[in-house]
Amino acid sequence: MSAQQIPNLLTLRGGPRFRGGRGRGRGPGGHNTGNPELQARFQKDRDIQSTDTDAAVSRLSAVDLGYLDDPFASYFVSGPSTRRLPIINRGTYTRTTALDILIHTFLSDHNASTSSQQTKQIISLGAGTDTRYFRLRAQNKHHNLIYHEFDFPSVSLTKERIAKNTRLLRESEDETFFGASETIPSISGLNAGWGIERSKDGVLETTYCFHPLDLRQLPTTQNPIRGLRTDLPTLIISECCLCYLEVEKSKDVVQWFTGRIPSIGLVLYEPIGVHDSFGQMMVSNLAARNITMPSLELYKTIPDQKSRLAEFGFTTADGGQAAETVEDIWEKWIPTDEKERVDALEGLDEVEEWQMLARHYTIAWGWRGTTGWENLKTLQA
Numbered sequence: 001m002s003a004q005q006i007p008n009l010l011t012l013r014g015g016p017r018f019r020g021g022r023g024r025g026r027g028p029g030g031h032n033t034g035n036p037e038l039q040a041r042f043q044k045d046r047d048i049q050s051t052d053t054d055a056a057v058s059r060l061s062a063v064d065l066g067y068l069d070d071p072f073a074s075y076f077v078s079g080p081s082t083r084r085l086p087i088i089n090r091g092t093y094t095r096t097t098a099l100d101i102l103i104h105t106f107l108s109d110h111n112a113s114t115s116s117q118q119t120k121q122i123i124s125l126g127a128g129t130d131t132r133y134f135r136l137r138a139q140n141k142h143h144n145l146i147y148h149e150f151d152f153p154s155v156s157l158t159k160e161r162i163a164k165n166t167r168l169l170r171e172s173e174d175e176t177f178f179g180a181s182e183t184i185p186s187i188s189g190l191n192a193g194w195g196i197e198r199s200k201d202g203v204l205e206t207t208y209c210f211h212p213l214d215l216r217q218l219p220t221t222q223n224p225i226r227g228l229r230t231d232l233p234t235l236i237i238s239e240c241c242l243c244y245l246e247v248e249k250s251k252d253v254v255q256w257f258t259g260r261i262p263s264i265g266l267v268l269y270e271p272i273g274v275h276d277s278f279g280q281m282m283v284s285n286l287a288a289r290n291i292t293m294p295s296l297e298l299y300k301t302i303p304d305q306k307s308r309l310a311e312f313g314f315t316t317a318d319g320g321q322a323a324e325t326v327e328d329i330w331e332k333w334i335p336t337d338e339k340e341r342v343d344a345l346e347g348l349d350e351v352e353e354w355q356m357l358a359r360h361y362t363i364a365w366g367w368r369g370t371t372g373w374e375n376l377k378t379l380q381a
Contacts, residue, residue, distance in 0.1 A: 058084050060077045062084070062093050064081050067342060068092070095363070119146065121148070142207065149211065176197045230262075233265075233369065237267050243270045254266060266367075274300055283296065302364075
């Protein structure tokens, strides 16, 4: 397979559409306008949103073939599933497994049977069709956890309909589902949203909330965010989300949270390596889809990504930062017996292609504060 033919984890197309025809929402959506500049911006946002469709189709492919266990993946893909190439399935598996390891480490002191464990908070940026909360809930790991998802209003409403129609959220006796209006202004919707509330010690507490918002508006809003706590250890997840924002805007988004929450961490999954021919091919593939990643041009290497996290305030003074390529995560984080299981699912003839692809994606993470973050340090490179 030549370099020009090697797919990457973002640009492989051909899968079914996300129900409702919308993908991951990071822009204001497809409103009609007579302004050509605004039309171009809306189209660019829609093109970026379509990457979530790719992720949903790839996730279902990995589930169908036995790489991952995710009983919720099929709900977010309409039509028959599409089988991805082995290197794509392995990439989806490694990416998902690495994030699961980091998140489960963050939640490691949770115990579903012990109500005294400290409550923690997760914030997923550009959550789209991500099924992680539903998986945590199915594993009984949603206790003492507040889970927030941010995405475009139309995506929020679509996800709400899927979750309710398929009963993905089965409220227990002490839980209440709160819904959103069909018309949610992108700013005032911060305090609307939809999700789950629970009565705890006589107090109504939001435990899961999907916030309908264009993230570019977050740094300037003064509106309250429903259920957001600033006194809890918090983990922000960005799976190919912040990379689509202008660099300064992505900094503003992160700093909006870090400026309010003392004990906080951030996990990033993004491509790197545009300084070589394969990286330039990735950029070209993205450009053909009307997609650019401003961070990709600035944070080209693992040291660049670690420096970026330090700029966000994750320094060695009271925390730190670390990063690994997907290739190194596969080699170092996945146990030998699990590698053998995955290898047996399809086999992998394109070993060199896999290595090339996997070293052009990274998972980077940074943390600040002490409570609840000690375990993250054990995963440093």
